[in-house]
Amino acid sequence: MQIRSFGCAQYKAFRDPVSVELRPLTLFFGKNNSGKSALLRLVRLLLRAASDRLRGEEFPLDVDGLSYGTEFLDLVHGRLPSSHVAFNLALDHNGKQFDLKTEVQHILGVSFDRSVLSRAQLNVDDKHWEWQFIPDRERGSVSAALEWVPARGLWPHAWMSESSPEELRHQIDYWRSGIARFEDGLTHLGPVRAPIALAYKPKQPTPLAFDGEGFINWLARDTELLRRVGDWFATHLDGWRFALDFSGFMVECILRKGGITINMTNAGQGMQQLLPIVVLQLAHQTGLAGPFFDLVEEPESSLHAAAHAALGDLFLETAKLGQGQVLVETHSENLLLRIRRRIAEGKADPELVALYWVEDCAEGFSRVQRIHIARNGEVDWWPTGIFSEDYQEVRALRRANLERNQKERVVDRSENQ
Numbered sequence: 311m312q313i314r315s316f317g318c319a320q321y322k323a324f325r326d327p328v329s330v331e332l333r334p335l336t337l338f339f340g341k342n343n344s345g346k347s348a349l350l351r352l353v354r355l356l357l358r359a360a361s362d363r364l365r366g367e368e369f370p371l372d373v374d375g376l377s378y379g380t381e382f383l384d385l386v387h388g389r390l391p392s393s394h395v396a397f398n399l400a401l402d403h404n405g406k407q408f409d410l411k412t413e414v415q416h417i418l419g420v421s422f423d424r425s426v427l428s429r430a431q432l433n434v435d436d437k438h439w440e441w442q443f444i445p446d447r448e449r450g451s452v453s454a455a456l457e458w459v460p461a462r463g464l465w466p467h468a469w470m471s472e473s474s475p476e477e478l479r480h481q482i483d484y485w486r487s488g489i490a491r492f493e494d495g496l497t498h499l500g501p502v503r504a505p506i507a508l509a510y511k512p513k514q515p516t517p518l519a520f521d522g523e524g525f526i527n528w529l530a531r532d533t534e535l536l537r538r539v540g541d542w543f544a545t546h547l548d549g550w551r552f553a554l555d556f557s558g559f560m561v562e563c564i565l566r567k568g569g570i571t572i573n574m575t576n577a578g579q580g581m582q583q584l585l586p587i588v589v590l591q592l593a594h595q596t597g598l599a600g601p602f603f604d605l606v607e608e609p610e611s612s613l614h615a616a617a618h619a620a621l622g623d624l625f626l627e628t629a630k631l632g633q634g635q636v637l638v639e640t641h642s643e644n645l646l647l648r649i650r651r652r653i654a655e656g657k658a659d660p661e662l663v664a665l666y667w668v669e670d671c672a673e674g675f676s677r678v679q680r681i682h683i684a685r686n687g688e689v690d691w692w693p694t695g696i697f698s699e700d701y702q703e704v705r706a707l708r709r710a711n712l713e714r715n716q717k718e719r720v721v722d723r724s725e726n727q
Contacts, residue, residue, distance in 0.1 A: 311492045312635060313603070314400040314407070316356055320387045321395045322348045325675035329398070333664040334629035337646065338639045339696075340668030345676035346639045347501070349668060350605055351376065353637070356399045357493055359463035360410060362486040369414055369425045369463060376498070376520065382416055382425035387675065391418045394428060397464065403488055409433040412464045415443075427461035430469070434481050441466045495600065495634070499586055501607040506574045506582045509560040522586030528593060529554060530561055538592045539585075546620035547581060580613035587621075591628045591636075602634035610642040622648030629662045643697040654687030667693055 317329035323345035330336070330349065338346045358364055358373045371378050371385075379385055386393050394415040401408040415428040428443045460467040465486070469478055503522035512530035529536045536554060543552040543565070552574075555562040563574040565581070574582060587609050594602055609625075610618050622645040628636055640646075646665070652658040665681040682690045 311401055311403040311488055311601075313353065314402050315398070316353050316400070317398045318352060319396040320393060321352065321385060321397070322387060323670070323676035324349070324678070325387045326677060327396070328678045330666060330678065331664055331680075332635055332637070334632065334635055334662050335625050335649075336635070336637045336664040336666070337649075338637070338666050338668055339641070339646070340676075341670060341696075344668045344670040346668045347607060349678065350607065350637055350639045351378070351498075354496070354498065354605070356397055356464070357489055357496070359397075360399060360465070360486065361463075361489040361493055362483075363490045363493060364463045369427075369461075381423070382414070383423075386416055392416055399464075401485070401489070403485075407433075407435055408485055410464060414464075427464070427466050430464070430466050432469075432478075432481070434485075437477070437481070439469065439475075439478050441468055492603065496603045496605070497590060498605040499590065499607065499609075501611060501639075503583045503586050503611075505579075506563050506577075506585065508573060508575050509557075509562050511559055512561055518586055518590055525586045525589040526554075526561065526563070528589060528598065530556075532593075532596070532598060535589070535593055535596050535598055538596060539588055542588055542592065542620075542624070543581075546617055550577075550581070552585070578612070580611075580617070583611045584609070584613055584617075584621075588624065591624050594628050594631060594634065600633075602636075604628075604634070604636040606636065607639045608641070609638060610640060610645060615642075615644055618642040618644035619648035621645050623652065625649075626652055626658050626662070630658070650683060650687040650689070653683055653685065656685075660685055665689070667696075669693065 313332050315329055315331045317327065318324055319327040321328075328349070338350055340346045354373050354376065355370065355378055358370050364370060369382060371380070371382065383389050383391065385395055387395075392415075394413045396411070396413050398409070398411045400410075409432070411431045412427060413429040414425050416425050417423075426443075430441045432439045462470065465482060468474060469482060497518050498520055499518065499522055500520045504519075510526040510530075513527050515527040515531060516524050518524045529539065540552045543550055548567075550565045550567045553564050553566060555564045563585070565572050565574055565577055574585075587606060590604065590606075594604075609621050613621075621642070625636055625638060625645075626649060628634075649658070649663060653660050653663070660683045663683055665683060667679045667681055668676060669679065670676050681692065684690070
């Protein structure tokens with residue numbers, strides 16, 4: 311299964327309709343507090359709301375410990391009572407195409423405050439089903455009637471009942487269970503990974519946690535993966551080779567360079583923050599993790615800018631596998647420049663990459679714009695002033711030096727006279 315696209319409207323910072331088409335590597339850029347993380351994390355919420363892992367009738371606000379708010383109104387743009395949020399999710403699986411569009415309505419009554427599904431459209435290949443809440447006059451007001459509309463996440467119960475067409479129920483069962491299996495291959499690395507511990511007691515490998523915990527179990531049981539991680543560090547991090555030091559039942563993460571060996575707890579935060587990301591991507595490239603769907607926030611966190619470009623290569627190599635998808639939220643200019651360079655060199659197909667700019671508008675909402683990368687590595691447009699800081703600083707530096715030199719020449723001439 312792969313996600314073809316997802317989107318929203320009236321969701322958190324995003325007032326207007328947003329649609330994000332995914333590629334093997336999808337990048338979100340934007341300034342701080344523009345909504346990049348909210349957009350990247352939305353895909354997990356939609357998957358859970360459409361999966362048979364969902365329990366209960368309410369729309370989910372928590373996905374495996376990742377909170378999206380304390381109440382549904384936290385999802386609504388501007389927290390406007392009695393407003394709605396629109397979602398869409400498009401998937402491909404075994405040659406079949408799935409496209410689900412829904413609206414979830416917030417209702418505020420005298421004695422209740424809740425969310426209900428008010429509209430749904432499902433397309434599977436050439437089949438189409440549509441459902442919409444129609445007020446029952448006998449129940450009084452629309453809000454009072456809506457209080458009784460049952461749903462399971464993004465699925466109306468009217469579609470899941472015995473009275474609905476058998477083919478529709480079959481399709482819902484097929485996609486809900488397929489999405490649940492797809493979630494098994496999802497790994498989400500948050501913006502702050504856990505510091506490296508002084509020593510670990512290896513256990514059976516499990517999926518990496520939000521803070522990156524669990525990578526040591528993969529490395530301790532796969533010598534090829536360990537070797538490749540060591541090689542990657544030595545090549546891209548000033549010759550420091552990553553390795554494991556086994557002592558009894560415990561294992562330490564160490565770095566070696568020349569005749570120096572240090573425990574990784576004594577290394578910079580950049581290397582510690584980077585390690586789970588490198589392990590995950592190289593695990594894909596060695597075939598260890600199988601089909602995958604990765605969400606990675608701020609991979610460059612605390613890392614020297616000189617190493618950012620290597621991350622671009624790392625993600626590109628994973629994208630070339632054609633076995634999964636990686637979504638990356640980043641601020642790194644060098645990471646993007648490396649990807650554009652590889653495309654210009656003919657070492658990567660531009661179709662592998664989707665690039666989006668997330669902008670916090672002065673009007674009080676965020677919008678998302680696609681930036682296309684051509685085969686020569688050039689982009690079809692770029693937001694004004696973004697990544698121009700270096701250029702502006704160099705210009706200011708040269709201008710200051712020119713003014714100083716002119717003043718010095720004036721002083722020299724006056725003294726010589």
